[in-house]
Amino acid sequence: EVQLVATGGGLIQPGGSLSLSCAASGFTVSNNYMSWVRQAPGKGLEWVSTIYSVGDTFYADSAKGRFTVSRDNSKNTLYLHMNSLRGEDTALYFCATRISMITFWGQGTLVTVSS
Amino acid sequence: NFLLTQPHSVSESPGKTVTFSCTRTGGSIASNYVQWYQQRPGSFPTTVIYEDDQRPSGVPDRFSGSIDSSSNSASLTISGLRTEDEADYYCQSYDTSNWVFGGGTKLTVL
Numbered sequence: 001e002v003q004l005v006a007t008g009g010g011l012i013q014p015g016g017s018l019s020l021s022c023a024a025s026g027f028t029v030s031n032n033y034m035s036w037v038r039q040a041p042g043k044g045l046e047w048v049s050t051i052y053s054v055g056d057t058f059y060a061d062s063a064k065g066r067f068t069v070s071r072d073n074s075k076n077t078l079y080l081h082m083n084s085l086r087g088e089d090t091a092l093y094f095c096a097t098r099i100s101m102i103t104f105w106g107q108g109t110l111v112t113v114s115s
Numbered sequence: 116n117f118l119l120t121q122p123h124s125v126s127e128s129p130g131k132t133v134t135f136s137c138t139r140t141g142g143s144i145a146s147n148y149v150q151w152y153q154q155r156p157g158s159f160p161t162t163v164i165y166e167d168d169q170r171p172s173g174v175p176d177r178f179s180g181s182i183d184s185s186s187n188s189a190s191l192t193i194s195g196l197r198t199e200d201e202a203d204y205y206c207q208s209y210d211t212s213n214w215v216f217g218g219g220t221k222l223t224v225l
Contacts, residue, residue, distance in 0.1 A: 035214065045205050047214035058212040094159055102171050103150060105159045
């Protein structure tokens, strides 16, 4: 069974940094297409970043230059390193994977950027 | 770049059929596959339709998807509505490697 568990969220001041983790089970992170999607309070879904199995990475304009997606194959875990955080980055961050063209989601981790 | 536009909300009675639209502005709806996600209150999204009209195992056949090139839109239809279908529904497609989401439609079953 595919499972994704995102952790690492919390309250952070504007300009700060935070790293999110997404522990995967039931499949191999390094062999699959993995993404981060966020949802601001009361708002819709917004794509943040994707890493392909070959290692290519892609970012939404809002994340470029500030966020970095990576993975640790030994831990079967996906990461999102976030710098220069802004109030508009406040959201529930979900990780997702695509297996046989079906997207599987995990529960999110809440990031709140506020002074 | 393109946009996906969804109606903000839809209401329907139990047992009825409802259809959600997802209209693409910029390019053809047939250019990239469309997915539909269901997000119940307080939960994470789940896939109910992928690749325009495919249903993952475990999703009831009351859910169906289609695309219409004449209106440049995708549709999600739910028949035999149940109260547990009450949720937000999002369409999503790809713009090269980027994901594009519609704004979501809130379904109320009353």
